[in-house]
Amino acid sequence: MAKAILFDATKCVGCRLCEVACAERNHLPYDETIATEEQLSAYKVTAVQTCGAHFVRRLCMHCLEPTCASVCPVGALYKSELGPVVYAPERCIGCRYCMLACPFQVPAYEWNSRLPRVKKCDMCVDRLQQGELTACAQACPTEATTCGDRDALIAEARRRVTESPDQYYQHIYGLEQVGGTSVLFLSPVPFEQLGMRAHLPQQALPILTWRALAHIPDIVLVGSVLLGGVWWITHRRDEVAAAERALKEKEKKQ
Amino acid sequence: MSPALRFPRWTFWQWVFALVMLGGIYAAFVRYTRGLGGSTALSDLFPWGLWIGFDVLCGVGLAAGGFTLATVVYIFNLDRYKPVLRPAILTAFLGYLLVILALLFDLGRPERIWHALVMWNPHSVMFEVAWCVMLYTTVLALEFSPVIFERFGWHTPLRWIRAVSIPLVIAGVILSTLHQSSLGSLYLIVPHKLHPLWYSPLLPVFFFISAIAVGFAMTIFESYHSAKAFGKRLPMPLLASMGRVLAVVLLVYLVLRGQDLWRLGALAHLAEGRPETYLFSLEIIFMLAAMLLLFQRGTRTSQTRLYFAALLYIFGFITNRLNVSITGMEAASGTHYLPRWTEVMVTLAIVALGFAIFRFAVKHLPIFVEEKPTARLEAELAPVKG
Numbered sequence: 001m002a003k004a005i006l007f008d009a010t011k012c013v014g015c016r017l018c019e020v021a022c023a024e025r026n027h028l029p030y031d032e033t034i035a036t037e038e039q040l041s042a043y044k045v046t047a048v049q050t051c052g053a054h055f056v057r058r059l060c061m062h063c064l065e066p067t068c069a070s071v072c073p074v075g076a077l078y079k080s081e082l083g084p085v086v087y088a089p090e091r092c093i094g095c096r097y098c099m100l101a102c103p104f105q106v107p108a109y110e111w112n113s114r115l116p117r118v119k120k121c122d123m124c125v126d127r128l129q130q131g132e133l134t135a136c137a138q139a140c141p142t143e144a145t146t147c148g149d150r151d152a153l154i155a156e157a158r159r160r161v162t163e164s165p166d167q168y169y170q171h172i173y174g175l176e177q178v179g180g181t182s183v184l185f186l187s188p189v190p191f192e193q194l195g196m197r198a199h200l201p202q203q204a205l206p207i208l209t210w211r212a213l214a215h216i217p218d219i220v221l222v223g224s225v226l227l228g229g230v231w232w233i234t235h236r237r238d239e240v241a242a243a244e245r246a247l248k249e250k251e252k253k254q
Numbered sequence: 255m256s257p258a259l260r261f262p263r264w265t266f267w268q269w270v271f272a273l274v275m276l277g278g279i280y281a282a283f284v285r286y287t288r289g290l291g292g293s294t295a296l297s298d299l300f301p302w303g304l305w306i307g308f309d310v311l312c313g314v315g316l317a318a319g320g321f322t323l324a325t326v327v328y329i330f331n332l333d334r335y336k337p338v339l340r341p342a343i344l345t346a347f348l349g350y351l352l353v354i355l356a357l358l359f360d361l362g363r364p365e366r367i368w369h370a371l372v373m374w375n376p377h378s379v380m381f382e383v384a385w386c387v388m389l390y391t392t393v394l395a396l397e398f399s400p401v402i403f404e405r406f407g408w409h410t411p412l413r414w415i416r417a418v419s420i421p422l423v424i425a426g427v428i429l430s431t432l433h434q435s436s437l438g439s440l441y442l443i444v445p446h447k448l449h450p451l452w453y454s455p456l457l458p459v460f461f462f463i464s465a466i467a468v469g470f471a472m473t474i475f476e477s478y479h480s481a482k483a484f485g486k487r488l489p490m491p492l493l494a495s496m497g498r499v500l501a502v503v504l505l506v507y508l509v510l511r512g513q514d515l516w517r518l519g520a521l522a523h524l525a526e527g528r529p530e531t532y533l534f535s536l537e538i539i540f541m542l543a544a545m546l547l548l549f550q551r552g553t554r555t556s557q558t559r560l561y562f563a564a565l566l567y568i569f570g571f572i573t574n575r576l577n578v579s580i581t582g583m584e585a586a587s588g589t590h591y592l593p594r595w596t597e598v599m600v601t602l603a604i605v606a607l608g609f610a611i612f613r614f615a616v617k618h619l620p621i622f623v624e625e626k627p628t629a630r631l632e633a634e635l636a637p638v639k640g
Contacts, residue, residue: 075373099301112291
């Protein structure tokens, strides 16, 4: 079963215990200064952002068809069976195409390291494998972040939205965005107000480049035949001309 | 005074070159000791900057003369273009080597540049780019090798390389087609980030056509400079006809771009007084001016005017690549990118290195050769016939 995370902004009180648990699990530094930074970075793979009266978490969305995995030239990012999009630092060459391509602007880079890596949430893949919850879901005191099977979480999200229509903006973010994500969001206000991209296409992005890449065999085949054909014709002309000239010279001599 | 007299007399440009190289070496030192964070203005919000936008995107584009001229000479069998073929191949070969050099600066882990050889992801445009760079650089080395073999009189390898010259040229043209267009395909994945004045499903087509055009423009550019530097006669009829081809390719390109912007409804953005609008206009004005000038006979027959028109288009081309990679990506990133001195210095040093190696090669290798076309043609055809 594919795992997922459901974040419900109506329940989040902004205590940042998820940030603390995440930093601990990922062996990243955490102190009062870092706590005030509300952006994702190489040392902060989840961040709680204050948006007016509401709080929202930022973390890797773990897309069902991840753009980052599709653009990585060396396959350093991949979607695991359990749901998390996982990074293999030993393969990464540091081209940073994943960062450019990510529709949610998630991957961060260790800019100041001489042996830099990409940093992003891996949905505690090792914990999930052992049947545990993600560190953030385990730490959340208000059940704003919950973790479980994606289908069950979607059903739960639908239930909340329909049962309390006055509390929720009528949309589950992550159900359809770029083909669906493994991190789902509920909100009391439209998602733009939480600083989230509202106008993302429903279709997964990798098809955009794949459409171009799929033409490669045609270009190679048609191109070779075409170029070879033109070459044959243009040189045949020379050969014929040379043969005719030789013939004429022979006639002259005779 | 006497020690000053013994000092080698350097020309102005030699001084410039030395200073730029020194600056470049220092910038390289900063890059490799302090990492990308300490040497570039790049950030999580803006991960690709000048080194990708200029050194790679423009570098590969400006090397396009290699495949356009190879097509004209070998495939279309237009022998009269032979005098400009070798300089074009040299430019392309140098261009690709310098692009690889630039990548060694830009990649976070340059020592792993070989990973794409063994770790495959055929769904990635970057994977295609990596393979095109590797394969086409190899092809260019082979296409350039006869110059070395001739210089040292190695006849056996010269025969071998001539025997495979046509398959080699065809491979080179196809790899170039793939590579030039794939640099545009890189940006197909960011419809939500790249400004609508540049984002289009036709990006790979636009990158390819503009590369063909810049191949001709660069050939005119380098022929002019080489003629000036070495007191050689310019093959004006050749350059003039290339100028005409350039004008036609530009016309096709501009009509397609305009039609595409119209179709996607992006022209409305021209009414906004934003940096994107101005820099887009600059790009189009450069290209349009070059095209209009080149359609005039007077431009094509005058050395300096032809050179100036080609230069205008080269500027337009560079503006376009920088617009796609930097201008058009800024608004969505929510940040402002201005390259650091280290990024500029490395770029300048790489360009200077290109000029210097080109000059050195022209001086010491048979690049600009006057030859009897028929004898050459027979030598070329002989192995193919046999």
